Amino acid sequence: MTQEEWLSLSEASALLGVHPSTLRRWSDQGEIESTRTSGGHRRFTRGAVEQYLRGQQLPERAEPAPKGQITPSTTTDMSQAWRDSFPAEHREAVRHLGQRLLGLMLQYLTRQNEDERFLQESRAIGRRYGAEIAKAGLAMLQVVEAFLYFRSQFTDMALALPAFPRPGDEAESRRLHGRVDRFMNEVLLGTIEGWELGTGGRVLTLG
Structure with missing residues (x-):
C-alpha cells in the first residue's frame, strides 16, 4: 500500500452513505478502486471515495440508503443556503470544504481510537473556512x-x-457525543482563527 x-x-460505505453490500458490488464491477489485504479484506483509498463526495452522482442501481443515512445530495441540500451567501467565486471552495469536513468527521467517529490527527485536520479545515468567510466579507455574527x-x-x-449506538x-x-463535541469545537476554533487572520482582526458588522 502507498502512503x-x-x-x-465499513468506513468507506459510511462515508459514501450506502450499504456495504452496494459498495462491495461497485468494487466487484470496477466502479470504484479497491484492493485486498493479505487476509482478503477490501480496502479503498480516501481519494477514490471522495470522488463521490465531490458531487459525482451515485449509480442508479444502488440499493436505497436507509432512512436518515447520509448521501452526497444530503450534504448539497444542507449547504445550499449557506453557499448562496457567498460570492460566486467562493462557493466551490466552500462546497468542497463542507464535504471534506463531513467525511473527516464520519471517519473520526467510526474509529475506535482517539486519533488526534483528525482533530488537527478539522481545525485546519476550520481555518480555511474562516479564510473564505473573511474573503467574502462576512461578519463574525454570520460566522457563528x-x-x-x-x-x-x-x-x-x-x-x-448505523454505527452510532442505539438508545x-x-x-x-x-x-x-463527546467526540462530536470535540471535533466541532476544533472546527469552530479554527474558523475563528482563519477569520481573524483574513480580516486582520478588523471588526466586520452586518449591513
Missing part, C-alpha cells in the same frame, strides 16, 4: 450563525449512522 490513507469497507447551523446538521447526520447503550452514546 495514501486506506479505508475499510453558520457554525451553529452546521453543527446541528452534522450532529444529526452522525446520530443517523440503551448510554455510556457509548455519551462517549460518541
Whole structure:
C-alpha cells in the first residue's frame, strides 16, 4: 500500500452513505478502486471515495440508503443556503470544504481510537473556512450563525449512522457525543482563527 490513507469497507460505505453490500458490488464491477489485504479484506483509498463526495452522482442501481443515512445530495441540500451567501467565486471552495469536513468527521467517529490527527485536520479545515468567510466579507455574527447551523446538521447526520449506538447503550452514546463535541469545537476554533487572520482582526458588522 502507498502512503495514501486506506479505508475499510465499513468506513468507506459510511462515508459514501450506502450499504456495504452496494459498495462491495461497485468494487466487484470496477466502479470504484479497491484492493485486498493479505487476509482478503477490501480496502479503498480516501481519494477514490471522495470522488463521490465531490458531487459525482451515485449509480442508479444502488440499493436505497436507509432512512436518515447520509448521501452526497444530503450534504448539497444542507449547504445550499449557506453557499448562496457567498460570492460566486467562493462557493466551490466552500462546497468542497463542507464535504471534506463531513467525511473527516464520519471517519473520526467510526474509529475506535482517539486519533488526534483528525482533530488537527478539522481545525485546519476550520481555518480555511474562516479564510473564505473573511474573503467574502462576512461578519463574525454570520460566522457563528453558520457554525451553529452546521453543527446541528452534522450532529444529526452522525446520530443517523448505523454505527452510532442505539438508545440503551448510554455510556457509548455519551462517549460518541463527546467526540462530536470535540471535533466541532476544533472546527469552530479554527474558523475563528482563519477569520481573524483574513480580516486582520478588523471588526466586520452586518449591513
